[in-house]
Amino acid sequence: MIADAMGVTKAAVYRQFKTKEEIVIAITERELGMLEDALEAAEAEDDRLRAREVLLNRVIDQAIARRGTVSVLQFDPVIIRLQAQHKPFQRFIERLFAALLGTDTGVEARLHAAMLSSAISVAVMHPLIADVDDDTLRSHLMHMARRMLNLPTQVSAGTMGGRSAAV
């Protein structure tokens, strides 16, 4: 498919990548790499609430930027298997969830994180909202994400007096 889309032969693709796995790794690396600085910033941030806000924003931005392709990387069975065999990705994903979860690792917090991550990646390419433009989608997604995670609805930079993350 890649070769066809590029208008070259399969052999030309295999000149650059020895295996299909290498291709999947390379693409995933590029996508996750875009979140790396945001993740590191979030981990370094003292204010946990603010750290989650910032990270959430970046994740949503990227999901929208990659609208139409995120869910392939997240849900294609073959791709998932190849990624699962790659330790660095597992660690990165774990760090991502840890940063999103904050200190709370209870059932509810984990469920929130699981639902949120899937909801974001599927929603951006769902037929029901194919007609929604990026900016509208972003603001709705961010609003929804805050609701799902029990974050304060409006964020005012610096002073976070909002409710705690637990119910």
Add this chain to the structure above:
Amino acid sequence: MIADAMGVTKAAVYRQFKTKEEIVIAITERELGMLEDALEAAEAEDDRLRAREVLLNRVIDQAIARRGTVSVLQFDPVIIRLQAQHKPFQRFIERLFAALLGTDTGVEARLHAAMLSSAISVAVMHPLIADVDDDTLRSHLMHMARRMLNLPTQVSAGTMGGRSAAV
């Protein structure tokens, strides 16, 4: 894989189903069929709020009952393609979303429905919550779904409990 799991040969499976597509259609029909009476009841219900409640409950019950298999039917690329070519399924899914949306078909309502449906089906098999038992998962999911759809947090009357989705 099916033949191996059943301990018969592939030819034996092809005796019952002419093509892979027939198998996918049959399985999907069985799964969606379990929601048919709930959908019809919801469509007949005058109280829209109550209709959505009932349907939501059934959808969540079934997702939990099929924990570990729902997402295959929803996300496997080959299966999705085969289902997409089958008009009756498209119509059924449209009816499901229509019933969940209520009369509101604005951007926000559609986004809610899209996020919710994906969040439910992915969450039930997400590694982060693999250790959560069915009943706990159901109550959290229902609570979360109400929040996502802006439904009242506590539902007043009726026969709504953790009932399983038949068969």
Add this chain to the structure above:
DNA sequence: GTCTATAATGGGATAGAC
């Protein structure tokens, strides 16, 4: 209904010429 055997198709991958 199940079996053995055998296509047919297509994806994943390699060899060697240019």
Add this chain to the structure above:
DNA sequence: GTCTATCCCATTATAGAC
């Protein structure tokens, strides 16, 4: 770096005996 040609192998599917 790309090409043609080919290989390997799993999936999809059929034929015909029991």
